[in-house]
Amino acid sequence: MKRVTIKDVAKRAxxxxxxxxxxxxGIGTVTDDNRDKVQTxxxxxxxxxxxxxxxxxxxxxxxxxxxIPTFTNEYFMELIKGIEDSFVYSEYVxxxxxxxxxxxxxxxxxxxxxxSNVEGVILLTIGGNESFIQELLKMNMKIISVERRVExxxxxxxxGENNVEAAYELTKKFLSEIPYRDVVLLGGYEELSIGHxxxxxxxxxLQEKKQEYTYLxxxxxxxxxxxIFPDIVTRYPxxxxxxxxxxxxxxxxxxxxxxxxxxxxxxxxPVASYGKIKFQSIFxxxxxxxxxxxxxxxxxxxxxxxxxxxxxxxxxTVTKLIRNTID
Amino acid sequence: MKRVTIKDVAKRAxxxxxxxxxxxxGIGTVTDDNRDKVQTxxxxxxxxxxxxxxxxxxxxxxxxxxxIPTFTNEYFMELIKGIEDSFVYSEYVxxxxxxxxxxxxxxxxxxxxxxSNVEGVILLTIGGNESFIQELLKMNMKIISVERRVExxxxxxxxGENNVEAAYELTKKFLSEIPYRDVVLLGGYEELSIGHxxxxxxxxxLQEKKQEYTYLxxxxxxxxxxxIFPDIVTRYPxxxxxxxxxxxxxxxxxxxxxxxxxxxxxxxxPVASYGKIKFQSIFxxxxxxxxxxxxxxxxxxxxxxxxxxxxxxxxxTVTKLIRNTID
DNA sequence: TTGTAGGCGTTATCAT
DNA sequence: ATGATAACGCCTACAA
Numbered sequence: 238m239k240r241v242t243i244k245d246v247a248k249r250a251x252x253x254x255x256x257x258x259x260x261x262x263g264i265g266t267v268t269d270d271n272r273d274k275v276q277t278x279x280x281x282x283x284x285x286x287x288x289x290x291x292x293x294x295x296x297x298x299x300x301x302x303x304x305i306p307t308f309t310n311e312y313f314m315e316l317i318k319g320i321e322d323s324f325v326y327s328e329y330v331x332x333x334x335x336x337x338x339x340x341x342x343x344x345x346x347x348x349x350x351x352x353s354n355v356e357g358v359i360l361l362t363i364g365g366n367e368s369f370i371q372e373l374l375k376m377n378m379k380i381i382s383v384e385r386r387v388e389x390x391x392x393x394x395x396x397g398e399n400n401v402e403a404a405y406e407l408t409k410k411f412l413s414e415i416p417y418r419d420v421v422l423l424g425g426y427e428e429l430s431i432g433h434x435x436x437x438x439x440x441x442x443l444q445e446k447k448q449e450y451t452y453l454x455x456x457x458x459x460x461x462x463x464x465i466f467p468d469i470v471t472r473y474p475x476x477x478x479x480x481x482x483x484x485x486x487x488x489x490x491x492x493x494x495x496x497x498x499x500x501x502x503x504x505x506x507p508v509a510s511y512g513k514i515k516f517q518s519i520f521x522x523x524x525x526x527x528x529x530x531x532x533x534x535x536x537x538x539x540x541x542x543x544x545x546x547x548x549x550x551x552x553x554t555v556t557k558l559i560r561n562t563i564d
Numbered sequence: 565m566k567r568v569t570i571k572d573v574a575k576r577a578x579x580x581x582x583x584x585x586x587x588x589x590g591i592g593t594v595t596d597d598n599r600d601k602v603q604t605x606x607x608x609x610x611x612x613x614x615x616x617x618x619x620x621x622x623x624x625x626x627x628x629x630x631x632i633p634t635f636t637n638e639y640f641m642e643l644i645k646g647i648e649d650s651f652v653y654s655e656y657v658x659x660x661x662x663x664x665x666x667x668x669x670x671x672x673x674x675x676x677x678x679x680s681n682v683e684g685v686i687l688l689t690i691g692g693n694e695s696f697i698q699e700l701l702k703m704n705m706k707i708i709s710v711e712r713r714v715e716x717x718x719x720x721x722x723x724g725e726n727n728v729e730a731a732y733e734l735t736k737k738f739l740s741e742i743p744y745r746d747v748v749l750l751g752g753y754e755e756l757s758i759g760h761x762x763x764x765x766x767x768x769x770l771q772e773k774k775q776e777y778t779y780l781x782x783x784x785x786x787x788x789x790x791x792i793f794p795d796i797v798t799r800y801p802x803x804x805x806x807x808x809x810x811x812x813x814x815x816x817x818x819x820x821x822x823x824x825x826x827x828x829x830x831x832x833x834p835v836a837s838y839g840k841i842k843f844q845s846i847f848x849x850x851x852x853x854x855x856x857x858x859x860x861x862x863x864x865x866x867x868x869x870x871x872x873x874x875x876x877x878x879x880x881t882v883t884k885l886i887r888n889t890i891d
Numbered sequence: 892t893t894g895t896a897g898g899c900g901t902t903a904t905c906a907t
Numbered sequence: 908a909t910g911a912t913a914a915c916g917c918c919t920a921c922a923a
Contacts, residue, residue: 242915252893253895254895258917258919265893271893289680290915292616293900294898308648314641349657569901583908593909617902617915620916621903
């Protein structure tokens with residue numbers, strides 16, 4: 238079955254393809270009479286536009302590419318929701334691709350985005366593709382880096398959190414509530430901004446309070462953190478404060494704490510968490526301080542920024558930090 | 565800055581565009597000498613293919629469209645991961661669009677997919693677009709319905725769970741562990757297969773055991789279910805069994821149960837849950853029976869099926885049910 | 892207001 | 908093995 242094209246419609250309606258195109262796109266001038274004829278022809282033939290052809294001609298794509306490290310992450314999903322909900326140009330569509338925490342895969346995706354003429358890219362990088370990204374920027378691709386900074390000469394738009402500040406405030410609050418304790422700092426992802434910035438903030442607060450601490454790497458991973466907990470207990474059998482710099486790690490710690498029901502770890506191992514976890518209110522005896530994050534809000538900002546860029550109102554490179562709150 | 569095209573490369577390499585195309589696509593016959601010339605020209609000019617033009621010519625798109633009701637749902641994300649991980653044709657790319665539980669939006673998305681010539685559609689429907697979907701099927705669009713059935717003449721591929729069976733087994737197990745109790749059946753989404761099939765299975769088991777029950781509608785929603793719980797307590801102050809037919813509702817119930825710490829609801833309101841929740845092991849005193857779901861596995865099956873369809877090895881309409889397990 | 896026709900960048904047929 | 912060239916379906920000067 239051959240595809241119905243603008244030509245078929247034109248023939249049926251006894252007008253030219255140009256007129257059909259005008260009707261379809263709602264631009265230019267067409268008499269009501271002709272418009273009617275075209276519209277009925279469209280209905281009769283069941284015509285719909287071929288976006289590929291249209292895009293080729295217009296040198297556009299109406300596609301926004303989004304790169305995330307993984308699909309199974311609530312933070313990222315909230316972020317995407319924020320983008321989606323506030324993106325008003327309805328003709329656009331989102332590619333979403335997962336780099337699977339792999340920098341080669343990330344590069345592949347970006348390359349594919351370039352080949353498909355995407356109008357904009359929203360990138361949550363896994364790191365390591367800086368030079369390639371720079372090349373893309375040079376060709377005027379509209380890229381916004383989100384949550385994780387891309388360290389690049391000349392800069393790149395960035396929207397994310399103030400990790401340093403939030404980790405600092407979290408730690409300060411935590412220390413004021415559990416004085417005279419040993420402290421474990423549970424971090425990870427040091428090669429990414431979300432990793433080292435949080436460490437920086439926490440350490441700053443620890444040093445200000447002259448608080449000694451042990452640093453452990455939980456790799457922003459629930460399982461690893463859960464398995465680390467027994468080591469913490471061995472090292473500090475009388476208890477210690479745990480500062481978890483990511484909610485996934487907090488999840489692992491909480492699971493470990495509740496593994497042995499009879500032992501009451503709640504009071505002995507108070508936790509500070511950068512980020513909330515599910516059922517946080519139920520674990521309020523364990524988690525006595527936490528950073529609330531606003532991924533949805535970040536998504537909204539990303540969306541606004543991208544729309545500005547698409548409209549050409551974005552000459553300067555911009556960095557925007559969304560403020561977290563401490564509970 | 566003008567785009568570098570195959571023509572520019574041809575000129576630079578002193579060959580025809582046809583030869584360049586052959587090199588780029590690795591088909592046809594080219595001498596090593598010419599291949600080298602073309603490849604260096606490509607590097608020098610920083611050429612990359614224009615997928616839009618290529619697609620127009622080839623009448624393809626290399627795009628798989630996925631429609632989900634919302635991004636913020638772990639089940640869907642696991643499903644997508646399963647699809648992604650097992651989809652081997654690397655030249656393909658996924659559009660993922662959220663219908664936001666809105667049937668008009670779903671239709672819009674499907675229409676856009678059609679206009680973009682997507683090669684296949686994976687649809688988690690919200691219901692109500694049956695006739696439009698049928699129209700798409702008539703034009704030979706490759707659509708696989710997932711998790712939620714699309715009731716359509718002539719049938720449509722479906723991959724999902726055996727909701728009736730799983731709900732039946734869950735209920736049977738639950739009743740055998742809490743005999744002589746009152747029971748609340750917490751359901752929802754009755755207009756979708758995931759809603760009414762689970763009710764059907766649960767009711768079957770209840771009737772077999774001659775167990776009376778009260779049906780409440782929690783709309784597969786955590787908040788609503790959390791708010792329903794006090795009503796349950798009022799109605800059954802001495803306790804009752806709660807069969808929650810969806811994990812989001814279970815989440816709400818668990819939250820409500822743990823709201824008042826002093827009241828020990830755990831033993832008085834045992835829960836059966838269709839689907840797991842986070843920290844399930846911590847709540848094992850509350851949730852005494854549950855259905856384990858395999859969204860990732862469903863994704864894998866969807867991916868396999870779609871690849872078969874793309875390869876043309878899929879004449880018959882297929883229904884495949886992935887077996888759940890009961891814990 | 893309408894129609895003609897060229898071209899977007901690529902692929903693929905058909906000569907050579 | 909290679910090149911010339913006609914599409915793919917649409918948009919848009921430009922002319923009428």
